[in-house]
Amino acid sequence: MRGVTDSTIKAVLGPTNTGKTHLAIERMCAHSSGAIGFPLRLLAREVYDRVVAIKGEKQVALITGEERIEPPEARYFCCTAEAMPRDGGGHAFVALDEAQLGANRERGHIFTDRLLHARGREETMLLGAATLEPMVRALVPRAEIIERPRFSTLTHAGARKLSRLPPRSAIVAFSAEQVYAVAEMLRRFRGGSAVVMGALSPETRNKQVAMFQAGEVDYIVATDAIGMGLNLDVRHVAFASLAKFDGVKQRRLTPSEMAQIAGRAGRHQQDGTFGTLSGVGGHHAEPAEFSEEEIYAIEEHRFRPITRLFWREAEPRFDSIATLIADLEAKPEEEELRLVPESIDLAVLKRLAETPLADGVRGAGNVRRFWEACSLPDFRQVGPDTHARFVARLWQDLRGGYIGADFAAARIAELDNVQGDIHTLQGRIAAIRSWAYICQRPDWVLARDEMAARARAVEARLSDALHARLTERFVNRRTAILMKSLGQDASLLPVTLAEDGSLLVEDEAIGRIEGFRFTVDHSANHADRKMLLAAGEKALPRILSERAEALVAGGLDGVTIEKGALRWDGHLLARLVVEGSPTRPRLDLARELDALPDEARAKLVAALDTWLAKQLEPLEPLAKMEAATQDPNAGSQARALLLNVISGHGYVGREKAGIEHLPKEMRPFLRRLGVTFGALDIFAPALLKPAPRKLLNAMGIDRRALNEAMIPVIEGERKLPSGYRPAGGQAVRVDVAEKVLRAAHEARAKSKNRKFILDPSLAISTGLTPDSFRRLLGAAGFRHQPGKALAEKAFGPPAPGFFEWRPSRRKQERAKPSKPREGNAFAGLADLIR
Numbered sequence: 001m002r003g004v005t006d007s008t009i010k011a012v013l014g015p016t017n018t019g020k021t022h023l024a025i026e027r028m029c030a031h032s033s034g035a036i037g038f039p040l041r042l043l044a045r046e047v048y049d050r051v052v053a054i055k056g057e058k059q060v061a062l063i064t065g066e067e068r069i070e071p072p073e074a075r076y077f078c079c080t081a082e083a084m085p086r087d088g089g090g091h092a093f094v095a096l097d098e099a100q101l102g103a104n105r106e107r108g109h110i111f112t113d114r115l116l117h118a119r120g121r122e123e124t125m126l127l128g129a130a131t132l133e134p135m136v137r138a139l140v141p142r143a144e145i146i147e148r149p150r151f152s153t154l155t156h157a158g159a160r161k162l163s164r165l166p167p168r169s170a171i172v173a174f175s176a177e178q179v180y181a182v183a184e185m186l187r188r189f190r191g192g193s194a195v196v197m198g199a200l201s202p203e204t205r206n207k208q209v210a211m212f213q214a215g216e217v218d219y220i221v222a223t224d225a226i227g228m229g230l231n232l233d234v235r236h237v238a239f240a241s242l243a244k245f246d247g248v249k250q251r252r253l254t255p256s257e258m259a260q261i262a263g264r265a266g267r268h269q270q271d272g273t274f275g276t277l278s279g280v281g282g283h284h285a286e287p288a289e290f291s292e293e294e295i296y297a298i299e300e301h302r303f304r305p306i307t308r309l310f311w312r313e314a315e316p317r318f319d320s321i322a323t324l325i326a327d328l329e330a331k332p333e334e335e336e337l338r339l340v341p342e343s344i345d346l347a348v349l350k351r352l353a354e355t356p357l358a359d360g361v362r363g364a365g366n367v368r369r370f371w372e373a374c375s376l377p378d379f380r381q382v383g384p385d386t387h388a389r390f391v392a393r394l395w396q397d398l399r400g401g402y403i404g405a406d407f408a409a410a411r412i413a414e415l416d417n418v419q420g421d422i423h424t425l426q427g428r429i430a431a432i433r434s435w436a437y438i439c440q441r442p443d444w445v446l447a448r449d450e451m452a453a454r455a456r457a458v459e460a461r462l463s464d465a466l467h468a469r470l471t472e473r474f475v476n477r478r479t480a481i482l483m484k485s486l487g488q489d490a491s492l493l494p495v496t497l498a499e500d501g502s503l504l505v506e507d508e509a510i511g512r513i514e515g516f517r518f519t520v521d522h523s524a525n526h527a528d529r530k531m532l533l534a535a536g537e538k539a540l541p542r543i544l545s546e547r548a549e550a551l552v553a554g555g556l557d558g559v560t561i562e563k564g565a566l567r568w569d570g571h572l573l574a575r576l577v578v579e580g581s582p583t584r585p586r587l588d589l590a591r592e593l594d595a596l597p598d599e600a601r602a603k604l605v606a607a608l609d610t611w612l613a614k615q616l617e618p619l620e621p622l623a624k625m626e627a628a629t630q631d632p633n634a635g636s637q638a639r640a641l642l643l644n645v646i647s648g649h650g651y652v653g654r655e656k657a658g659i660e661h662l663p664k665e666m667r668p669f670l671r672r673l674g675v676t677f678g679a680l681d682i683f684a685p686a687l688l689k690p691a692p693r694k695l696l697n698a699m700g701i702d703r704r705a706l707n708e709a710m711i712p713v714i715e716g717e718r719k720l721p722s723g724y725r726p727a728g729g730q731a732v733r734v735d736v737a738e739k740v741l742r743a744a745h746e747a748r749a750k751s752k753n754r755k756f757i758l759d760p761s762l763a764i765s766t767g768l769t770p771d772s773f774r775r776l777l778g779a780a781g782f783r784h785q786p787g788k789a790l791a792e793k794a795f796g797p798p799a800p801g802f803f804e805w806r807p808s809r810r811k812q813e814r815a816k817p818s819k820p821r822e823g824n825a826f827a828g829l830a831d832l833i834r
Contacts, residue, residue: 009119011099011126011136014148015301016263017272020127021047023148024095028076029054031122034093035077037084037114039101041066042202046231048078065377066436067456081110086117086314094120099128100256100306102135105246108310109340115139115309131256134305138336152266154259156295157273159288160238162186167218169236170226171277172261174244182240182277183221183474192475196222201429203463208470217475224257226264237265238277242288248341255297255304258290262298274298311337318367321353347384348391349374357392360399373398376437380430390434398444405447409454411435416458418465422473425466432459495539497547503539515571516544516592545600552607559608561615564700566608574608582649582701583616583623618691621674621684622646628673638666641682645675649702650687651723651734657682678738679745679780680725685735688723697722712736713767727768728775736766740773741780748782748805755785755802781807 012020025047028034038044041064048062048069061074063083077089081096088094102112115126116139126136126143136143162185165171171186171193173179179197186193194212196205205225212220213233220232224244239261243252253261266272276288290298297303311334316327328346331339342350349371352358361370373395378387397403415432418425436455439445445452496504503511503518511520518540551559551568558569566573566587573593576585587608593601625646629639641662644652659682662670667677674684686692690710696702704722707714713736714721716729724731732740740763747758763773774784785802 008122009124009126009140009143010146011128011132011140011143012146012148013128013130013133013136015129015150015259017150017152017267018148019151020148021097024097024125024127025050027123027125028093028095031091031093031120033075033091034095034120035079035084035089035091035118036095036097037079037081037118039081039098039107039111040202040225041080042205043097044078044080045202045206051076051078066433066440066459068440068452081107081114084114084118086113088118088120088124091120092122093125094118094123095125095127097127099126100132101128102132102309103306105248105310105341106343109312109314109343112309112311112337113314117314129256129260129303130301131303131306134307135309135336139309139334150263150301151268152271154262154266154299155271155273156290156299157236157275159276159278161279162277163190165190165219165238165277166236168234169219169238170232170234170264171219171221171238171240172224172226173221173240174223178240179221179223186219186221187474190219192217192471193219193221195470195474196220196226198223198225200426200466201433201459201463203460204429204466204470207463207467211471211475224261226261231267232264233267234264235266235270235272237262237272237274239275239288240277242276242290255294258294259298259301259303308336308338310340312340312343316371318364318371321349321358321361321367321370324367324371325350325353344378344384344387345371345375348388351384351388352392352395355392357395366399369398370395372441376434379433379437380427394438402443403438403445405445405451408435408439408445408451412451412454412458416461418461422466422469425462425469429459429462429466432462495543497543503543513543513547515568515573516547516590516595517571518592518595540595541597544596548596548600548604552603556607556611559611561612561695561698563698566612576699578699578701581623581626582696582699583619583626585612585699587612615695618689618695619687621686622650622692625673625675625684634669635663635666637661637663638670641670642673642675645682645684649696649722650692651681651683653725654678654680654682676735676738678734679741680737681734683734683738688733688735693723711767713772725779726775727779728772730768730772732766732768732772732776737776740766740768740776744777744780744782744803745805748803755804757800758782758803777803781805 012023014020024036028036029051036044036047038047044062044064045067048060052060055076058071058073059075061071061077062069063077063079065080065083077084077091081101084096096111096114096118099111099115102108102115104111115136118124126132126140130147133145136145162171162182171182173182176197179195183193183195194208194217196208200208208220209232211217220226220234226232239258242258243250245251262272262274264272265274276290311332313327313330317323325346328349329339352370352374358370361367373391376387376391376394378384380387394403397407412432412435415428415435417428420428432455436452436459439448439452439455442448497513498504501512501514503513511518513519551557556568559573560567561576562570565575572590574587574589577588578585587605589605593604596604625642628634629642629646631639634642637658641658644657654677659677671677674686676683676685688710690708693702693706693710694708697704697706702722705717705719707721707724710723710733713727713730713732714724716726716731720726720731724733725737727737743762744758748756758777760770760773763776764770768776778784782803783806785804787798787801790796790798
């Protein structure tokens with residue numbers, strides 16, 4: 001019975017989240033054909049969808065007991081372990097997932113048989129926990145053992161109350177009653193949860209999982225079925241209990257079983273945590289707790305190795321029912337194998353063998369067919385006696401040949417009813433799953449394909465209805481959170497602030513705090529609204545004080561200056577009041593800050609003042625000019641010119657500056673303050689940079705349009721941005737315009753003729769067009785004369801245009817009292833730019 005010795009067999013072993021299944025999918029797709037056996041129909045369907053995305057629908061098959069999608073050209077098969085070929089089906093690649101389930105009492109003999117016999121022509125892969133290694137070495141001695149480390153760490157987080165569970169948590173219980181109880185509490189405290197149990201149909205489980213994965217709910221309550229390969233975005237797993245009924249007795253989970261479930265937390269590179277759930281077993285129940293040894297085993301992935309696998313004869317003799325039973329109860333020869341406890345199919349066979357129904361079962365063909373009927377899964381979980389009666393009724397039709405299509409259609413139609421509660425719908429789904437299995441058999445039902453399609457359609461409708469009932473019951477229902485023991489004293493209610501700004505009373509949202517403003521949740525229960533608000537108002541000073549301290553401790557991260565105010569993540573903190581100097585605004589605090597205690601308010605205001613002073617540093621040149629206007633030694637003309645520059649927020653046109661009244665000896669004083677005397681403007685270059693311009697705009701001081709990058713030349717806009725002057729169809733920054741004009745005056749001074757040629761390269765390098773260049777020069781008194789056109793039939797470059805400086809009389813008058821010295825070619829330039 002030992003496995004086939006083959007050097008191509010690989011056992012990939014390791015804990016959860018090691019990428020074993022992903023590796024198997026990659027290896028199968030690299031071969032010409034392949035098959036993988038999975039422990040769950042749900043997992044087989046998930047992998048089927050992934051392989052279809054790689055290979056296409058025509059090349060991939062899905063085969064389970066209840067569903068069969070098998071295109072004629074299919075080369076890659078995703079199956080449940082029971083449905084996969086015993087010997088591998090002759091495929092190039094064969095893999096068995098969760099092979100450690102060979103130690104499972106109920107299905108272990110199936111996985112053991114596939115481990116021993118399912119082989120690929122070119123490569124075989126056994127996937128499972130590291131505890132399986134001794135069994136692989138003993139039963140498949142030449143298999144290559146490959147250990148896979150977990151991608152993320154798993155850490156014990158202790159016991160937590162339901163109300164303290166972090167989002168993206170899975171709560172694991174071991175009975176339907178406990179699952180529903182926990183889900184009900186989550187509905188009350190956390191707004192709802194998804195529910196996953198083995199009793200649900202795969203379609204319903206898919207929809208519930210999809211609801212969790214999509215973020216519609218942050219919690220999922222499940223039985224231990226969650227440990228079987230379901231890939232979920234779970235960060236924490238909480239055990240509502242550490243004991244379960246295994247079909248024989250109530251017992252504590254083994255460390256490896258705990259790890260299989262806890263390992264759902266933390267997928268890929270994201271670490272996960274696990275712990276227990278406290279406060280769900282009643283006042284007198286002892287909370288479930290992990291022992292130190294169990295915690296160490298789970299965190300370090302060290303478990304007692306498997307020493308026995310369950311086995312049953314997979315190819316019994318069908319000479320008679322008695323021979324069949326004897327073979328199925330025969331003990332294995334290998335010491336590593338143990339006879340599986342009596343499973344429900346054998347129990348049904350033995351019960352029916354004692355009835356008159358078995359008297360007519362003669363011949364190997366009939367015995368085989370009778371055994372196949374007894375192997376019908378007990379989807380309804382009703383036990384061997386009740387299930388045996390169902391199989392007996394089924395055999396009455398099968399022994400005569402086929403089940404009639406009319407009879408099957410009538411049974412399926414009886415179950416096509418979406419009315420009823422959760423329990424009723426679960427019963428119908430279990431029953432329709434039995435008929436889906438029956439209709440999938442190749443020789444049981446006439447019009448097999450049609451009946452199978454009908455059964456699947458009814459199961460899908462029932463699953464949709466069950467999903468809707470579960471969602472209705474456990475999701476999106478606001479319920480009262482006040483407990484009778486609290487009475488009517490609002491101060492007894494714990495009020496907390498969530499990370500997203502929700503104000504919570506007993507984990508029920510009653511409003512939000514945005515900035516330091518509290519807004520009430522409009523959907524709060526009317527009957528409890530007054531008490532909840534009272535609790536919120538009493539806790540508000542404490543919560544706002546903590547919020548202010550956290551803001552100050554974080555260096556006022558998130559605070560900005562916008563529209564003349566200080567705002568925190570868009571919410572008003574204080575308005576900037578300018579009473580004279582724009583560099584020394586006063587803070588007018590928002591009314592919401594009045595709810596802060598005096599000490600917290602004073603600390604916050606002091607921090608805001610310090611922060612604001614730091615933000616105002618780009619306006620330091622403006623502050624120096626303001627200080628100079630108070631200097632009596634500056635002279636009234638210089639102070640007046642400075643006031644004009646200040647009122648222009650860093651620049652003013654020459655014709656409005658009052659420069660004609662400024663004595664020449666005061667100009668060096670102003671230059672030391674950073675003032676430049678340009679041909680068209682008087683300005684402070686330091687204030688034309690992006691930082692001060694954006695700051696003046698954000699403070700609401702300079703309300704003109706803003707070009708945040710302060711690009712040298714921009715296209716003309718309807719509203720001229722601050723710091724620019726028009727130049728034809730463009731606008732040029734004031735200091736850039738001065739560079740162009742200064743170059744023009746220098747060229748004029750160097751020329752011996754009244755008319756001269758200007759090199760436009762500097763202007764073009766800034767982005768000015770030739771037309772904008774001429775218009776800018778024209779504003780400064782330079783007149784352009786186009787060059788003569790080429791004569792007809794003449795060739796060559798056109799004659800260049802000439803410029804002539806002819807300032808208007810008004811500009812000449814404003815240039816006084818500074819007069820150009822006679823005979824000095826640079827005199828006009830000096831007067832203009834001083």
